Amino acid sequence: MYDVKGHLKQVLGQLPEGVRLVAISKYHPNEYIESAYDEGQRIFGESHEQELRGKHETLPKDICWHFIGHLQTNKVKYIAPYVAMIEAVDSLKLLREIDKQASRFERVIDVLLELHIAEEETKYGLTPDALRSLLAGGEWRTLNHVRICGLMMMASNVDDEDQIRQEFRQARQLFDEVKDLYFADADYFCERSWGMSHDYQIAIEEGSTMVRIGTSIFGPRVY
Numbered sequence: 001m002y003d004v005k006g007h008l009k010q011v012l013g014q015l016p017e018g019v020r021l022v023a024i025s026k027y028h029p030n031e032y033i034e035s036a037y038d039e040g041q042r043i044f045g046e047s048h049e050q051e052l053r054g055k056h057e058t059l060p061k062d063i064c065w066h067f068i069g070h071l072q073t074n075k076v077k078y079i080a081p082y083v084a085m086i087e088a089v090d091s092l093k094l095l096r097e098i099d100k101q102a103s104r105f106e107r108v109i110d111v112l113l114e115l116h117i118a119e120e121e122t123k124y125g126l127t128p129d130a131l132r133s134l135l136a137g138g139e140w141r142t143l144n145h146v147r148i149c150g151l152m153m154m155a156s157n158v159d160d161e162d163q164i165r166q167e168f169r170q171a172r173q174l175f176d177e178v179k180d181l182y183f184a185d186a187d188y189f190c191e192r193s194w195g196m197s198h199d200y201q202i203a204i205e206e207g208s209t210m211v212r213i214g215t216s217i218f219g220p221r222v223y
């Protein structure tokens, strides 16, 4: 079996204090997750509702599952009872649905707003202006069953380190902007989820608090 424990230790050894690891386990089998769990890892990220459902049912209940993929509103009800954080909220419609389902289960669900900065057209997320207008709209304040804990973003999938760094910086500036405007008194608004296997060192230098790493821990995914 792939040396998950060795790779996990290597990654953890590179994370400074204050940066948490979300181990991205999508497409990897339960045994891989159990290896990481044995080493003390508790936060795992998945991007498909059905796959997550199967894993949640069979793996230890103290795992904190982060949903990191694009979430369709009709799938929210399935993960609402147990998900620890929904990282990629990119519309008010989705935020409303999470609030509605969380309230059915008498929960408050932590979420991040997904920012779209990368140049790729295909990526999801709110543009800087869409993020500003969602927050300026104010309806989110009435949604008492969601707690907006910060921002999430994916940098462009390119080799150009300067470009990646610039995108992380832009995300950091937006974080500071909305923190000042809307969340200055909210200690829980503190998460900057950026950095994946190929760019997490840069992300950490640019102020990430949460890295989402799959390949560097579990090896290549087999789709």
Ligand SMILES: *Cc1c(COP(=O)(O)O)cnc(C)c1O
Pocket: 024, 026, 047, 068, 069, 154, 196, 197, 198, 212, 213, 214, 215, 216
């Ligand atoms: C798959 C995925 C990751 C992890 O990517 P790796 O390159 O395997 O580290 C991180 N974030 C999101 C949103 C993903 O979908």
